[in-house]
Structure formats: structure tokens, C-alpha cells
Amino acid sequence: MSLRIGALHAARRLSEASLALAVGLAISSILILAYGYDPAKALYWLFYGGFGTQTVFLDSLAYATPLMLTGAAFAVCASAGMFNIGVEGQAYMGAVGGVVFGGLLVRYLQVPGPLGVLVALAGSATLGALWAVGPALLKVLRGIHEVISSIMFNWMAFYMAMYLVRGPIVNPARPEMSISVEPSARFSVIFRGSVLTEAIYFAVLASVLTYLVLKLTKLGFEIRLVGAGLDVARYAGISTKKAMVSAYLLSGALAGLGGGLIVTGRPPVWSIYGTLGNITNVGFDGIGVSLIAANNPVAVVFSSVLIGGLWNGSRFMEPYARVSSELSRAVIGLIVIALSTPEVLRLVRRLVMRWKT
Amino acid sequence: MRSFVKLLIAPAAFAAVLVALAAAGLSPVSLMEAALLAMTPLALAAAGEALNQKGGISNIGIDGIFLITATVAVLGAEDFGNGYAGMLVGAALGGFLGLIHGFLSTYAKANQIVAGIGLNIFSYGFVPYFLMAAWGFPGIRVPPKEVLVPLRVVPITGTSFRLSEFSVLAVVFAVVLHFILYRTPLGLRIRACGESPEAVDVAGVGVFRLRIALSTLGGAMAGLGGAFMSLAWFGGVVKEISAGRGFIALACVVASGLEPLLSLGFAFIFGFSEALAYAVAITPGIKELVPYHLVLSTPYVVTLAIVAVFIGRRRFPRSLGQPYVKD
Numbered sequence: 001m002s003l004r005i006g007a008l009h010a011a012r013r014l015s016e017a018s019l020a021l022a023v024g025l026a027i028s029s030i031l032i033l034a035y036g037y038d039p040a041k042a043l044y045w046l047f048y049g050g051f052g053t054q055t056v057f058l059d060s061l062a063y064a065t066p067l068m069l070t071g072a073a074f075a076v077c078a079s080a081g082m083f084n085i086g087v088e089g090q091a092y093m094g095a096v097g098g099v100v101f102g103g104l105l106v107r108y109l110q111v112p113g114p115l116g117v118l119v120a121l122a123g124s125a126t127l128g129a130l131w132a133v134g135p136a137l138l139k140v141l142r143g144i145h146e147v148i149s150s151i152m153f154n155w156m157a158f159y160m161a162m163y164l165v166r167g168p169i170v171n172p173a174r175p176e177m178s179i180s181v182e183p184s185a186r187f188s189v190i191f192r193g194s195v196l197t198e199a200i201y202f203a204v205l206a207s208v209l210t211y212l213v214l215k216l217t218k219l220g221f222e223i224r225l226v227g228a229g230l231d232v233a234r235y236a237g238i239s240t241k242k243a244m245v246s247a248y249l250l251s252g253a254l255a256g257l258g259g260g261l262i263v264t265g266r267p268p269v270w271s272i273y274g275t276l277g278n279i280t281n282v283g284f285d286g287i288g289v290s291l292i293a294a295n296n297p298v299a300v301v302f303s304s305v306l307i308g309g310l311w312n313g314s315r316f317m318e319p320y321a322r323v324s325s326e327l328s329r330a331v332i333g334l335i336v337i338a339l340s341t342p343e344v345l346r347l348v349r350r351l352v353m354r355w356k357t
Numbered sequence: 358m359r360s361f362v363k364l365l366i367a368p369a370a371f372a373a374v375l376v377a378l379a380a381a382g383l384s385p386v387s388l389m390e391a392a393l394l395a396m397t398p399l400a401l402a403a404a405g406e407a408l409n410q411k412g413g414i415s416n417i418g419i420d421g422i423f424l425i426t427a428t429v430a431v432l433g434a435e436d437f438g439n440g441y442a443g444m445l446v447g448a449a450l451g452g453f454l455g456l457i458h459g460f461l462s463t464y465a466k467a468n469q470i471v472a473g474i475g476l477n478i479f480s481y482g483f484v485p486y487f488l489m490a491a492w493g494f495p496g497i498r499v500p501p502k503e504v505l506v507p508l509r510v511v512p513i514t515g516t517s518f519r520l521s522e523f524s525v526l527a528v529v530f531a532v533v534l535h536f537i538l539y540r541t542p543l544g545l546r547i548r549a550c551g552e553s554p555e556a557v558d559v560a561g562v563g564v565f566r567l568r569i570a571l572s573t574l575g576g577a578m579a580g581l582g583g584a585f586m587s588l589a590w591f592g593g594v595v596k597e598i599s600a601g602r603g604f605i606a607l608a609c610v611v612a613s614g615l616e617p618l619l620s621l622g623f624a625f626i627f628g629f630s631e632a633l634a635y636a637v638a639i640t641p642g643i644k645e646l647v648p649y650h651l652v653l654s655t656p657y658v659v660t661l662a663i664v665a666v667f668i669g670r671r672r673f674p675r676s677l678g679q680p681y682v683k684d
Contacts (some may be wrong), residue, residue, distance in 0.1 A: 031483070035490035083470055134661070142665050147417055147470065148611065149664070151604040152657040159654035167648065284478055291471060324495070326485035333421075333479025340471035341461055 013294045017303070017335075019345050020292070024334035031330065032323055042321040046328065049316025050309030056316075057309070058194040064308025065196075065265060066091070068203040069258030070286025071293065071300035072210045073251045077146075078295035079214055080247035081227040086135050086150025087255040088283025089157030090128040094256025095272050095279045096161050097127030098263040099169055102181030103271075116184035121202075121260045128256015129249045131157055136248035140241040146248075154283075158276065165272050180263075180270040187265040199265025204301055206257060211297040213250075223247045258282055281329065285311070288332040291339055307332060367622075382643065383636050386516050391635065393524045394590045396628030398423065398582030398602060400527040403609035403620040404534050405578030409455075410615050411538060412571040413551040413564075414462045415469055415678050416455065418476030419579045420603025426451045426583030427598045428484050431500050432491050434588055440506035444523070444584045451580015452573045459572030463565040466680040477603075485596045499593035506589040521589050523581070530578065531621035538617065547571065551674030554681040564681050579603070605660050612664045614671035623663065630659040 029039035050060050070087045077084035084090075101123025106116045135149040165178040187197035214220035222243040225233040233240050262279055263270060272279055289307050293299035310332070314325035338345060375385045402419050409416060416422075426447035434443025458476065461467035485496060492498050508519040538544040546567060549557045554564045586602075587594040605627050613619035634655040637643050644652075 031486070037490075083474070085474065138661065138665055142668055144661075144664055144668055145611065148604055148608050149661060151420075151601055152608075152661045155601045155657045156654045159650040163648050163650035166650070281481065284481065287474060288478060291474075324486045324489040326482045326489075329482025330479050330486060331482070333475050333477070333482055336475030336478055337461070337472055338475075340469075340475055341465040341467040343467075344461075344465045 013299075015349065016339070016342060016345050017292050017294075019349060020335045020338035021306075023338040023345075023348070024331045027334050028327060028331045032327070037321060037323050042317050042323045042327075045317040045320045046310065046313040048313070049320075050311075050313030055194065056312060058191055058196045060309040060312040061200055061305060062194065062196040062266065062308070063311045064304040065200045065203045066258040066261045066282050067286050067289050067304040067307055068200075068207050068301055069254050069261060070283050071289035071304055072207045072297040073254035073258065074287050074290035075293070075295040075297045075300055076210060076214065076223070076254065077247055077251040078290060079220075079227045080223045080244055081229075082139070082146050082244065082247065084132070084135075084150060084248065084251045084255070085147050085287065086132060086153050086283075087251070087258070087286050088281070089150070089154035090131045090252045090255035091259035091262075091283045091286075092154075092157040092161040092276065092279055093131040094124035094128040094259030095263050096164055096169070096259075097123035097125075097256060098185075098260035099178050099181060099272060100127075102185035102260075102264055103169070103179045106182040106185045111182075111184060113184055116182055117187060117264055120181055120185040120264050121257055124256040124260025124264075125253040126256070128259065129253040131256070132248045132252025136245045136252075139248070140244055161272065161276055161279075162274075165276070166274050170274075171271065176274050177269065178272040178274075185264055186270055187261075189267060195267050197265045197267070199261045202265075203261060203304075206254065207297045207301050210250075210254065214297065219243070219246055255283060255286070258286060285329070285332060288336050291336050378633070383633075383640060386518060388629075388632055388636055390519050391632035392625065392629040393520060394628070395631040396625045397521065397524045397527045397590070398585050399606045399609055399627055400531060400621050400624035401523075401582035401585070402575075402579040402603065402606040403613070403624050404527070404531045404617040405575035406606065406610045407613065407615045407617045407620050408534055408538060408547060409571045409575035410610060410677055411551050411674060412547045412568050413554060413674060413676050413679070413681070414459060414568050414572050415473075416458050416462075416572060416575060417470060417473030417604075417607060418454070418458060418480075419575075419606055420599050420601060421473075421477040421480030422451050422454050422576055422579040423583040423586065423599035423603045424480040424484050424597075425454065425487075426580040427587040428487055428498075428594050428596075430580075430584035431498055431587050431594050432487075433584075434504040435500050438504055440504050440588045443504065443588050444506060444581060447584025447588075448577045448581040451583060452577030454580070455576015456569065456573040458576065459569035462572065462680065463568050466682070469678050469680075488594070488596060497593065497595045502592075504588075505592050506585075508589070521585070523585050523589060527624075528621060531617045535617040548674070551677055554676055558681075558683065568681075579606070582606070601657070605656065608660045608664050611671070611673075612667040615673065623667075626663060627656060627660060631656040 032039040032042050051057055070091055073087045074084055098120045102120025106119050111119050134153055135146050138144040138149045139146050169178045171177050171179045187199040190196050222238045226240050226243045230240055285307055289303045292303040310328040314328040317323050318325040379385050429450050430443040430447035433446025434440045461472050462469045489495055508521050511518045511520050546562055550567050558564050586598055609620040609623040612623050634652050638649050638652045
């Protein structure tokens with residue numbers, strides 16, 4: 001019985017998400033049209049370039065990989081009723097941690113094969129969680145809304161990463177990027193000719209584990225109870241502050257891993273650009289991914305593939321339809337806005353139904 | 358009496374800071390010029406958003422409004438051949454975005470934070486797209502000098518001080534909005550709208566319409582601030598022009614406990630800290646002492662510290678951020 005209700009719920013969410021996607025694409029088409037481009041051509045290349053052939057689909061999965069973790073990160077906090085906009089900065093710090101641990105420490109300790117990856121990712125998770133401590137404490141001790149504090153931490157992370165990448169951990173041979181992680185700290189490529197690496201197995205596993213932690217453990221139960229309402233949790237005798245801080249730190253660690261997977265799992269650079277170009281927006285896109293997935297870490301895996309595909313496809317949209325690839329981020333934003341108003345989506349669905357019959 | 362003494366402490370301490378900085382080789386005049394420029398967008402957006410939040414809607418999409426209006430205002434200024442027309446375009450577009458947010462937050466019962474996040478993410482994509490679509494060049498647009506909003510030179514004994522009339526306008530706005538909020542029947546309605554919308558509704562005032570109007574006003578003031586950034590302050594637009602200032606404006610709002618006048622004070626503090634950080638980062642003799650990128654992050658640290666200190670005593674409207682559902 002409860003399974004059937006679950007399936008019904010999932011089906012409703014899926015239709016809501018598809019409707020939001022349709023709204024996002026429709027408004028984007030208006031924007032494309034308004035500047036004299038061809039929306040049909042742009043959307044064709046967006047989807048053909050993201051999902052049309054096996055080669056591009058594998059690359060889309062590679063784009064999706066870090067988003068699964070930043071998405072799961074946002075989902076954990078959302079389960080506790082908090083908005084961790086700080087996933088962006090935590091991912092920067094995670095990438096820095098991956099480079100420092102996977103580049104310097106792994107080389108220094110001569111860590112072999114698959115173990116090196118784990119060392120690098122341990123660095124990512126630690127730095128990501130560390131960057132979440134500030135907003136978490138400001139929230140529970142001073143009542144500062146996490147959206148404001150974590151944005152400040154994002155910008156501090158931005159400048160901190162930029163300072164480190166151009167200074168202490170710069171690649172002496174190629175000063176436009178940081179040092180690379182050691183070969184023993186890299187995920188191996190699954191198919192030759194694609195940038196998809198085994199990092200995706202790690203990302204899927206981590207998302208599923210996050211789901212299980214939320215659903216099956218005591219900590220997960222407490223986090224969800226806090227998310228259901230502070231009063232409920234307090235009556236249940238739960239330390240709400242402890243649960244909130246735990247959720248935030250777990251979220252930071254996951255976001256850090258998301259940044260870490262970029263430097264350990266994405267050929268050919270295995271490092272951070274001096275502009276931070278290859279790590280920016282991985283957190284913000286993860287927010288979109290999580291909201292599309294109704295903050296469910298398992299559903300995040302699938303919505304990551306959607307957003308990853310949009311990004312990969314946008315690389316084709318730019319040369320073939322002359323539309324700037326950044327438009328796909330506008331699409332994500334519009335999807336999120338549409339999802340913020342389930343009432344309107346429901347209304348639109350009802351109108352569509354009536355129009356059909 | 359005590360509050361009067363407190364009122365004197367701040368300017369005195371500030372004067373002491375300026376003297377100390379002058380001794381360290383940083384010109385107080387150029388510091389103040391830069392501080393007022395940096396203050397203006399924050400002050401405009403914060404005063405509008407303070408009123409908006411008093412009425413019960415919070416808009417965390419201000420940063421997105423800054424970005425979008427800063428960009429589109431440049432096109433407006435170029436098309437009309439006049440910077441002031443560009444400022445109006447920015448304000449109108451900001452008002453339109455605020456109107457949409459107001460509609461979503463009332464009739465559509467949106468989760469306001471999610472809608473705000475969506476607006477921000479949209480702006481991160483729309484702005485680079487727009488820059489490319491409008492001018493065919495990625496990431497940046499520097500318009501011809503004639504269509505910018507010039508700064509006025511105010512003669513002060515011995516030196517001249519460059520100031521924008523919009524900085525003055527920001528101060529006037531903060532004062533006027535504060536007066537409206539606390540000294541007029543309309544202000545009473547606004548405050549009641551945030552505290553107990555049911556009562557306002559029973560009294561025959563449309564909660565939704567009032568909230569949408571406030572959200573539109575807040576958006577328009579943020580739009581004016583965004584246009585100010587590109588047309589009066591930086592003299593052009595880059596795709597990350599706002600640099601999180603929308604969130605600093607929100608920090609001003611919450612640190613002030615939603616009071617327009619007090620938020621003006623915080624906007625000045627943040628503007629000054631940004632001006633100081635930038636001056637330290639480029640002044641020879643000082644810049645060598647500290648890493649450039651770390652200095653640039655100080656405004657954000659200052660923001661956190663100030664909010665952490667001041668927020669403890671604030672209380673917020675009971676129904677802030679809650680969609681109002683009529684029974």
C-alpha cells in the first residue's frame with residue numbers, strides 16, 4: 001500500500017518536474033526568438049548534443065558526475081529545512097583539498113593505485129565540511145539565515161581558491177593552472193575517447209548512501225524531523241541544533257567531494273584553472289539538480305544526468321545555432337522558479353488536461 | 358541621553374579611522390568617494406527590501422536583479438543615448454522582476470527562497486547570454502563615455518569631491534521610506550501586513566496587492582542600484598558585476614532588523630570596507646604586505662562579523678516569508 005502511494009507520489013513529482021522543464025524551455029525559446037535566433041534549431045542541438053548519440057551521452061554522464069554530489073549535498077540540508085547555497089564554495093574548497101591531498105600528500109607518501117583516490121577525496125570531504133562549519137554555527141548560535149552567511153563563505157572560498165591556485169599550489173611549469181593530482185589519485189577512464197571516468201560509480205554510490213543515511217539511520221531520522229518543523233523535533237526530545245549542524249557538515253563534505261571529483265575524475269586537466277573556470281557553478285547547478293529531484297538523493301542521480309546533458313548539449317548549441325551556451329543556466333533557473341510554485345504547475349496541468357479532452 | 362552619546366561615538370570612531378588611514382598613506386578623500394559609490398547600490402536595494410520584508414515577502418533574488426539590470430541598463434543607455442534613461446530602464450526592469458516575484462509569492466504561494474534562488478541562477482545564465490546576444494562579445498561591455506552617468510564635482514575647501522546624485526538619492530530614499538514606514542497610516546498597514554495579514558485582510562486592505570506593490574518597489578530600487586553599478590560606478594558591465602552584493606544588501610537588511618535608516622548605515626559600513634579593501638589591494642607600499650585576493654575577500658568577512666554582532670537583538674515580522682492563505 002505504502003509502496004503504491006510512494007509510486008503515485010513519484011509519478012506526480014515526475015510530471016511536475018517535466019512540466020517545469022517545459023516551462024523553462026518555453027520561456028527560453030522566447031528569449032532565443034527575441035534576439036533573432038532560431039529556437040527550434042537551438043533546442044535540437046541542445047538535446048541532440050546532450051543525448052543524441054552514445055558518444056555525447058557518455059560525456060553528458062561525465063558532466064553529471066560532480067553534480068550528483070553537489071545535488072545530494074543540497075538535498076541533505078534541504079531535508080533539515082535549510083538551504084545550503086554554500087555548496088558552491090564548499091565545492092571550490094573540496095577541489096582545492098583534492099589537489100592538495102591528491103597532488104602533494106599522495107606524492108609525498110607515495111600512495112599507490114586506488115588508495116590515492118581515497119586520500120585525495122578525504123582531503124576534499126574534509127575541506128568541504130570545514131567550509132560549512134561557519135554558516136552552521138552562525139545559524140544555530142546567532143540565528144543568521146544560512147543563505148546570507150553561506151554566500152559570504154562562497155565569495156571567501158572564491159578568493160581563497162584563487163589565491164591558492166595562483167600562489168602556493170600553482171603549477172610551476174604551467175602557471176595558468178594549479179598542480180595536478182598524481183596519476184595514482186585519478187579515476188580511470190571507462191571508455192576510450194570519452195571523458196567519463198569511474199568517478200561516476202563513486203558519485204552514484206555516494207548519492208544512494210546519502211539516501212540510506214537519511215532514511216535508515218538515527219541521524220537521518222533526526223535531520224528529517226527537524227526538517228518537518230522545529231517544534232515537532234523539540235517535542236520528540238531531539239537536539240535540533242546538533243541535528244542541524246550535522247546536516248550542514250554532511251552537506252559540506254558531500255559538496256567538497258563534488259569539487260574533488262572534478263580534479264580526480266575529469267580528464268585531461270586533473271587540476272584547477274587559475275580562473276577557477278572548471279569548478280565554477282558546479283554548486284549552483286547542484287542546487288538546481290536537487291530542487292528538480294524534490295531533494296531526494298536517489299532522484300538526484302537522474303536529474304544530474306538531465307542537467308549534465310543540457311550542459312554538454314549547450315556546447316553544440318553555441319557553434320551550430322549561434323546561441324551562447326550559458327543560456328542553459330538560464331533554463332535551469334527558470335525550471336527552479338517554476339518548481340517553486342507547485343500551485344501554478346498544478347493549474348497549468350489542469351488547463352492542459354482540459355484542453356486535451 | 359545614552360543613545361545620544363552612542364550617536365556621537367560612531368562618527369568620532371570613524372573620523373579616527375580615517376585619520377589613521379591617512380597616516381598610513383591612503384587618501385581619505387578618495388576613500389570616501391569610493392565608499393559612497395560602493396554604498397549606493399547596497400543602500401538603494403536594502404531600503405526597498407527592508408520595506409518589502411516588513412510587508413512579509415523576502416526576495417533573495419536581489420543579486421540576480423542587480424546582475425540583470427546592470428546589464429540591460431547599458432543597452433538602454435546606448436539605445437537612448439543617455440545614461441539617465443539607462444537608469445530608468447534598470448529601475449523599470451527591476452520593478453518588473455520584483456512584480457513577478459511578488460506575484461509568485463502571493464497568488465502562486467511560491468516558496469520564496471526557492472523562487473529567489475531560481476532568479477539568481479537564471480541571472481547567472483541570462484547575463485552572459487544577453488551580453489553575447491546584444492553585443493556579440495562574451496562577458497563584458499564597455500559603452501561609449503557619453504552614455505554613462507557622470508559624477509558631479511563638489512568643491513570642498515582645498516580639494517574636490519566626486520559624488521553621484523544617486524548617492525544622495527539613496528540617502529533621501531532611506532529617510533523617506535523610514536518616515537512612511539513609521540509615521541504614516543500606509544506604513545502601519547505595511548507593518549501589519551507582515552505581522553498579521555489576517556487582520557489587515559479583515560480591515561479591508563488587500564494583502565496580496567500591498568505585498569506585490571512592495572515587492573515591485575523593492576525590485577525597482579534594486580534595479581536602480583544595478584544600473585548604478587554599470588552606468589555610474591564601473592562605467593561598463595562584466596558578467597559577474599554584482600559580485601554577491603545583492604546578498605550584502607540582504608545582510609544590511611537583516612542586520613538592521615528591517616529598518617530603512619539603519620540599513621543605510623550598514624550599507625555605508627560595507628561600502629567603506631569594500632573601498633578600503635580595494636585601496637589596500639592597489640596602493641603601492643601597502644599592497645605588498647598582503648595577498649591581493651585575500652584582501653578582496655574582506656568585505657564578505659566584515660559582512661558576516663557585523664551581521665553576527667547585530668542580529669541578536671532583532672526580531673522579524675511573524676509572517677515573513679510565509680505565503681498568506683485566505684480562509
